Amino acid sequence: MGAVPVSRGEQTRERILDAAETIFAEQDYSAARLEDVAQAVGIRRASIVYYFSGKQELYDAVEQRVFDAMMARTRQALDPDAPAIDRVLSLIDSWLDFMVERPTVPRLLLRDSANTYPNASAPVRISAIALQAWEEVVRAGQASGELAPANPMHLLHLLGASPIYYAATGQLLGEERSYDPAAPEQLEAFRGLLHKSARALLLPHTD
């Protein structure tokens, strides 16, 4: 899922990260075991430790790779010359599409959010790249008067948390309410609502 690997060692490293991403999405950090990652890759536990000194380092590398991929997508979507509202919508869309295409991601994010870490810990540090991008786009629009004033983190909860829930919990709502988040008609209906909320929250004078 990362960059195209060249050497055999880099290939193995990527395969370890692929397996670990799946396992850390399915299980809490405390329950996930390096042995299970090794087994999924078809190597010995000792071989993982050659690439990652331990579970925490492996977890941090998984998170780093996820956020790097997400932000690469976001940067591609962000037109620096577009109106502020379009930049916000592009950013949200890039996150929504990324999470629908890579279902491990919303579950990793839910786990990060449920676990408390001290302020300076790795998850906060690694996710800061996304929080900063969001804050920059919103604050620039607020500074130019294109967007209404509001706490960017409050806005992030309203517009960034719902894609996580949309992508992660479509099958957790009981039989009669469940849906496939990747089904185009579901995705476009949700995106329409998300954009409607974003315009209402961000465009001035819409009270």
Place this chain on the structure above:
Amino acid sequence: MGAVPVSRGEQTRERILDAAETIFAEQDYSAARLEDVAQAVGIRRASIVYYFSGKQELYDAVEQRVFDAMMARTRQALDPDAPAIDRVLSLIDSWLDFMVERPTVPRLLLRDSANTYPNASAPVRISAIALQAWEEVVRAGQASGELAPANPMHLLHLLGASPIYYAATGQLLGEERSYDPAAPEQLEAFRGLLHKSARALLLPHTD
């Protein structure tokens, strides 16, 4: 946190549930241990098993108590004769206030959402009481033409997930972005945005 206990046995049961709620909010189900709950209460592990046959039964009882308390709050807030939009706003407010007052709850909900369960499992069954209430209020307003058509579960992600994130992650955003979710000025600012989004999503002809 539950109903006023009467007998010594009911008191102990409530104390076990209080301790378990804290521990299950702090740790994933897989990591939480009955021994830690017993230690927090000041009793032996065997005494817990007298009340709850095992970890799964204790977890389900914690979830049941949380959802019962949340829905009691919601029922109190819901005026059957109020306009549909006011009923939705009252319901959202009751959930937001409940989660801010009882910070274990948003973290339990995040963990439930991150863990996948088969459709008929206990978390889905227990949370169904909240999903049903939401669906009823939204569908009644849609049927009367007061509210715009949209998938109630999509609307739930947009309006129900953000209070979870608001209440759970205020301290997880890095030092310079963190806030106290219970601070009145934060809570009222967020509530104003939440209502704005709800009106935009739910009232007809606001495109």
